[in-house]
Amino acid sequence: MMHTEFIVVEGDFANAGKASSEIKKTLKQLNIDNQKIKKIVVAVYEAEVNAIAHAYGGTIFVDLDEEKICVLIKDKGPGIPDIARAMEKGYSTASAKVREMGFGAGMGLPNIKNNVDELDIQSEVGVGTEIKMIVNFNS
Amino acid sequence: MNENYFYHALRIDHKICFGCTLCMRNCPTEAIRVRNGKATIYENKCVDCGECYKVCPSGAVYVAEDDFQSIYNFKHRVVLMPSVFLGQFPEDIRASQVYSVILEIGFTHVFEVEASAFLHSILSNKYIREHETKKPLISTFCPAIVRLIQVKFPALVDSLIPIKAPVDFTAIYIRKKLIEEGANPEDIGIFYITPCAAKIAATKSPVAEDASTVDGVLNMDTMYNIVLKEIKQKKEFNKNITANNDVTSDCVIFSLTNGERRLNNFKKSFAIDEIHNVIEFLERVEDDEIEDLDFLELRACDESCAGGILTCGNRFLINDRMMQRAKKLAERERNGETSRRKAIMNEREYLTQNSHVGRIKPRSMMVLDEDRSVAFQKLTKIKEIESKLPHTDCNVCGAPSCHALAEDVAFDRASMTDCVFMQRNLEKRGSLKVEESVEIMKNIWGEDKLKDYILNK
Structure with a gap:
């Protein structure tokens, strides 16, 4: 098992993609199928942007072994009041400012779901959100 | 790791x-290490871009x-001259002078490589239109870029346009013409004047083909x-x-930045030169970050072939001379003094039949092992070693970075x-003697650098 962590800073769009790009580099070394790498990168990138755009920053925990990659994004709030709605395509609570930057189209969570094998979202309003995603290399 | 070895010039x-x-x-x-005081190349990581040649202060890197x-092994001695060759010469030397001298120093025929660039462009654009799903399609004109993608961006290999380079088309054309004129195929020797090492490597071991289309390669600086x-004499x-006048004005500048891009009209395309710029951009392309991208013209050298490592003189001046020549040619074309329809287009069908290269395969240098479980063990080991290294990237170990040492x-x-x-x-712990450290350093840096200068002064 290999463990890595990345800090995500609120509003720091300029550095979005640092975690996904590091993960990509690692997966390339493991001879993982290119399409699979792409899916993981997209999912992690979306989650990263979510934490930057909607939350007050957070941490990304990556656990990697021979069979799978598990990525946990823990943010510091504000939390999602209605997870089921957030999973709908096009539903967005993003501010005008965030949308202006080309983010916040309401495709984040649905996009993550499409690209991973397992997705678990826990959220408490006022506390934060935990998104856990797993991709199996053999599936 | 892939065992396929490639020729390096x-x-x-x-x-x-x-x-x-x-x-x-x-x-x-990160293909170079210092061993025994000398730079050595890991052949499977080298993409022949020539950055080492450019920076070497002592001229130790050669092509x-x-x-x-x-050339005298052949009765018919053809030289294939890329347009950039003419760009080497000062303004007061005319193209006809260069042609005349080339024929006097031993060649029987001169052709300009870019004669086939127009056809190359037609076939590439057709391929791009017919392969929407593989977008963005990437030009294979620069062989260093093809090799870079093979080793560093294996996911993008299928996006490479599998069409031969203009030099191959022109060589195939000339060989056919000479045979039709009665030449014995074995008597034909086609020689290419190259502006860079990558083109030599690609000629000596074509990336996906069996046989090379040319018989020899001559370095541009030597020919210059x-x-x-x-x-002068x-x-x-x-x-x-x-001058043969077999190149159209837009193809004279084909090997310059934007040369290919200017010959197509895709909605979203980029022309990027200099290998670090290319790597930076390809990282983004690989992640699908750039939407609806149609075509990429990528060149390893700054200012493309005008900046080739074997060119003579300043790349901006070479570029300017080539642009001036294109301008003059365009004017003559407008005035009807020269036709835009060149003889090579009569062989369009034959060349099209011979235009495809075989499948370009990835040969990733990133993959630590084909077997994922072995790769994972290696990765764990690398991370563990790396965590113990100082992250100074000081090069004293003879590797370019702490990460590279960890991998080694x-x-x-x-x-x-x-x-x-x-x-x-x-040493502090007492488990390594100072003498042993010196021995290690000698193995990396050679005896000379470890001489006791202080005492001998």
């Missing part, structure tokens, strides 16, 4: 190299070339010297020889004790 002369590390620090694929005399000397020129150690190509910080720690 870049070599290091160990008699001249003094282990300065400049090449190692500038290599975009292997065919002996000029080998031979031709310019003749011009001669007063009279054969006035009957004129994991693959038994180097030792942890190559790290000077590690040595100090072990």
Whole structure:
């Protein structure tokens, strides 16, 4: 098992993609199928942007072994009041400012779901959100 | 790792190299190490881009070339001259002078490589339109870029346009013409004047084909010297020889940045030169970050072929001369003094049939092992070693970075004790003698650098 962590800073769009790009580099070394790498990168990138755009920053925990990659994004709030709605395509609570930057189209969570094998979202309003995603290399 | 070895034209002369590390620090694929005081190349990581050649302060990096005399192994001696060759010469030397000298120094025929660039462009654009799903499609014109994608961006290999380069088209065309004129195929020798090492490597071991289309490669700087000397020493020129005029104005600048891009009209395309710029951009392309991208023209050298490592003179001046020539040609085309329809287009069908290269395969240098479980063990080992290294990337171990050393150690190509910080720690602990450290340093840097200068002064 290999463990890595990345800090995500609120509003720091300029550095979005640092975690996904590091993960990509690692997966390339493991001879993982290119399409699979792409899916993981997209999912992690979306989650990263979510934490930057909607939350007050957070941490990304990556656990990697021979069979799978598990990525946990823990943010510091504000939390999602209605997870089921957030999973709908096009539903967005993003501010005008965030949308202006080309983010916040309401495709984040649905996009993550499409690209991973397992997705678990826990959220408490006022506390934060935990998104856990797993991709199996053999599936 | 892939066992396929590729021909490399870049070599290091160990008699001249003094282990300065400049090449190692500038290599975009971390393919160089210092051993025994000399730079050495990991062949499977090298993409022949020539960055090492550019930065070498002592001229130790050289480009292997065919002996000029080998042209005399053939009765019909054809030289394929890329347009950038004419761009080397000062404004007062005319194209016809260069042609005339080339024919006098031993060649029987001269052709300009870009004669086939227009056809190349037609076929590439057709391929791009027919392969929407593989977008963005990437030009294979620059062989260093093709190799870079093979080793560093294997996911993008299927996006490479599998069409031969203009030099191949022109060579195939000339060979056919000469045979039709009655030449014995074995008597035809086609020689290409190259502006870079990557083109030599691609010619000697074509990336996906079996046989090369040319019989030999001559370095542009060598040819420049031979031709310019003749011009300087001669007063009279054969006035009957004129430039072939087999290239259209837009194809004269095909090898410059934007040369290919300007010949298509796709909605979203980029022309990017200089290998570090290309790597930066491809990282984004690989992640699908850029939407609806149609075409990428990527070149390893700054200012594309005008900045080739074997060109002579300043790349911006070369670029300007080529642009001026294109401008003049365009004017003549407008005035009807020369046709845009060139003879080579009569062979369009034959060339199209021979236009495809085989499948270009990835040969990733990133993959630690084909077997994922072995790769994972290696990765764990690398991370563990790396965590113990100082992250100074000081190069004293003979590797370009702490990460590169960690990788070398994991693959038994180097030792942890190559790290000077590690040595100090072990010495302090008493588990390594100072004499042993000196021995290690001698293995990396050679005897000379470890001489006791202070006492001998």
